Amino acid sequence: MELHIRYAGDDDPEKCTARKLAKFDRARLHHSHSDTPYGVVLNPHAEQALSPADRPTASDGALVALDCSWESAGEAQFSLAGKHRALPYLVAANPVNFGRPMELTTVEALAAALAIFDEDEQADAILSKFTWGETFLELNAEPLDRYANCADSSEIVAVQQEYLDR
Numbered sequence: 001m002e003l004h005i006r007y008a009g010d011d012d013p014e015k016c017t018a019r020k021l022a023k024f025d026r027a028r029l030h031h032s033h034s035d036t037p038y039g040v041v042l043n044p045h046a047e048q049a050l051s052p053a054d055r056p057t058a059s060d061g062a063l064v065a066l067d068c069s070w071e072s073a074g075e076a077q078f079s080l081a082g083k084h085r086a087l088p089y090l091v092a093a094n095p096v097n098f099g100r101p102m103e104l105t106t107v108e109a110l111a112a113a114l115a116i117f118d119e120d121e122q123a124d125a126i127l128s129k130f131t132w133g134e135t136f137l138e139l140n141a142e143p144l145d146r147y148a149n150c151a152d153s154s155e156i157v158a159v160q161q162e163y164l165d166r
C-alpha cells in the first residue's frame, strides 16, 4: 500500500519517524498540503474510527499521515484531502510516549492502520527500522487482531470500549 506523509518539519529531526521512513524508501514525504495525495488521512481529531472497511483501493488513494509536533497537531493542521479517520485505542511503544494511549508516532500510526487493513508484512517492515518497533506490535497484538476482524467503524468502537473500560 502506498504510504504518504505530509511533513511539517517542526519536530526534532533526529527523532522524526517520518524522515527515517522516507530515508529507507518506505514512504513519500510531501512539503505542502496541495502536494499530498488524496487518501485515508490518519487524524486523531476525526469523528470516525478507522476500520477494515476504509482500506484504500488502487483507485481511491493511499494511506496518509501528518508528521508534525504534537504541540502543533491541532484540528486545523489536518485540512488534507481525503477520508479522515482516528485510530482506535492503542498504546505507544516509542521512548517518548511509551505506554501512553493514542499519541502515536507517525510510523506507529501507519503500522497500526496497515495491521487493521491486514497488511501485516508491510506493518512489520516499516517498524523494523526502529529498535522499539517490534514492541509496538507486541504491546498491541490483541487489540490489533480484534480490530482487523471488525467489519466497520461501529464494531471497532465497541471493541475499543472494552479496552477503555478496563
Ligand SMILES: C[S@@+](CC[C@H](N)C(=O)[O-])C[C@H]1O[C@@H](n2cnc3c(N)ncnc32)[C@H](O)[C@@H]1O
Pocket: 011, 015, 016, 017, 018, 042, 043, 044, 045, 064, 065, 066, 067, 068, 069, 070, 073, 085, 086, 087, 088, 102, 103, 104, 105, 106, 107, 109
Ligand atoms: C502528531 S505526529 C507526531 C510525529 C512524530 N514527530 C514522529 O516522529 O513520528 C503523529 C501523526 O501520526 C498519526 N496519528 C498518531 N496518533 C493517531 C491517532 N490516535 N489517530 C489517528 N492518527 C494518529 C497522525 O497523522 C499524527 O499527525
